Amino acid sequence: MKGKFITLEGPDGSGKSTIIKLIGDYMKEKGIDFIVTREPGGTKIGEKIRSIILDNENISMGPETEALLYAAARSQHVHEKIIPALNEGKVVFSDRFILSSLAYQGVGRQLGIERVKSINDFGLRGIYPDLILFFHIDPELTLQRKTLKMGGDRLEQEGNEFHKRVYDGYMELIKMYPENVKIIDATKSIDEVLNQSIEEIEKLLTI
Ligand code: TMP
Numbered sequence: 001m002k003g004k005f006i007t008l009e010g011p012d013g014s015g016k017s018t019i020i021k022l023i024g025d026y027m028k029e030k031g032i033d034f035i036v037t038r039e040p041g042g043t044k045i046g047e048k049i050r051s052i053i054l055d056n057e058n059i060s061m062g063p064e065t066e067a068l069l070y071a072a073a074r075s076q077h078v079h080e081k082i083i084p085a086l087n088e089g090k091v092v093f094s095d096r097f098i099l100s101s102l103a104y105q106g107v108g109r110q111l112g113i114e115r116v117k118s119i120n121d122f123g124l125r126g127i128y129p130d131l132i133l134f135f136h137i138d139p140e141l142t143l144q145r146k147t148l149k150m151g152g153d154r155l156e157q158e159g160n161e162f163h164k165r166v167y168d169g170y171m172e173l174i175k176m177y178p179e180n181v182k183i184i185d186a187t188k189s190i191d192e193v194l195n196q197s198i199e200e201i202e203k204l205l206t207i
Contacts, residue, residue: 003086004204005127007097008197010135011167012156013142014186015193019135020095022194023201027091032205035085038095040073043080049073054153061154063109067116070101075123082127091205097129099173104155107169108162113176131204133197134174135186139163 008016020036027034040050052058053069074097085092098120106113143156143163151157174181182200186193 001083001086002089004091004130005082005086005094006091006131006133006201006204007094007099007129008133008135009096009099009103009170010184010186011137011139011142011163011170013139014135014137015190016095016135018190019193019197020093022190023093023197026194026198027093032091033089034091034093035081036093036095037077037081039077039097039100040070042073042077042082042094045076045080046073049076054155056154056157058154063105063111066109067101067105067111067119070105071116071120071123074098074101074120078123078125078127083125086127094129097132098124099132099134099170099177102173103166103169107172108158108166110165113169113173129180131200132181133200134170134181134183135193136183137186139167 008020010016017038020038024034024036039046040053041047049069049072053061053066053073077094082092082094098117101116101120102113105111106116140160140163143152143160174183184193184196184200188196
């Protein structure tokens with residue numbers, strides 16, 4: 001595959017979505033052929049699945065169902081958007097990917113990292129990021145900010161214990177799968193976080 005695949009990971013409210021837009025602006029300036037996408041979502045089917053997963057009315061959703069829906073949205077994303085873009089030589093930036101499922105469903109929902117990995121592997125067609133930028137920040141503070149501001153979606157509404165498990169899960173995953181993971185200090189200013197991210201991206205793309 002000719003392109004490169006870069007994903008952004010981290011707890012809710014860690015600033016990934018703001019930074020990914022700014023990364024896009026930078027790539028445009030540099031004249032690099034790229035796409036920006038997100039999970040859950042990124043495709044028409046994936047966005048529909050996203051609204052089912054995050055709907056606050058779906059309180060009866062079981063953890064296995066949730067994990068399968070994330071995996072289904074991801075599989076469609078890989079099939080319809082990520083593989084074609086990589087084949088065209090594009091740089092693909094995704095706000096979240098497989099590590100989110102391993103941390104949130106594997107550890108947060110206590111389904112187990114290996115079990116969640118296996119249902120995802122079925123739909124991934126061997127695709128793995130060339131670079132994972134992990135936005136490191138204490139999740140308690142960011143969640144408080146986010147839920148106070150907007151009420152929060154079904155996952156954000158989960159208590160601090162859940163989000164603490166997700167954070168611990170990420171820490172465990174970084175140790176388990178250190179390949180291609182770079183830690184970004186997301187407590188810094190937007191400019192500093194952007195600069196740290198660009199530095200890692202440029203190392204990969206050698207620009
Ligand atoms: P977002 O707020 O980053 O768009 O993500 C939506 C929520 O979905 C967020 O709380 C993280 C969660 N999530 C999972 O639990 N598992 C996954 O595989 C993904 C991609 C997101």
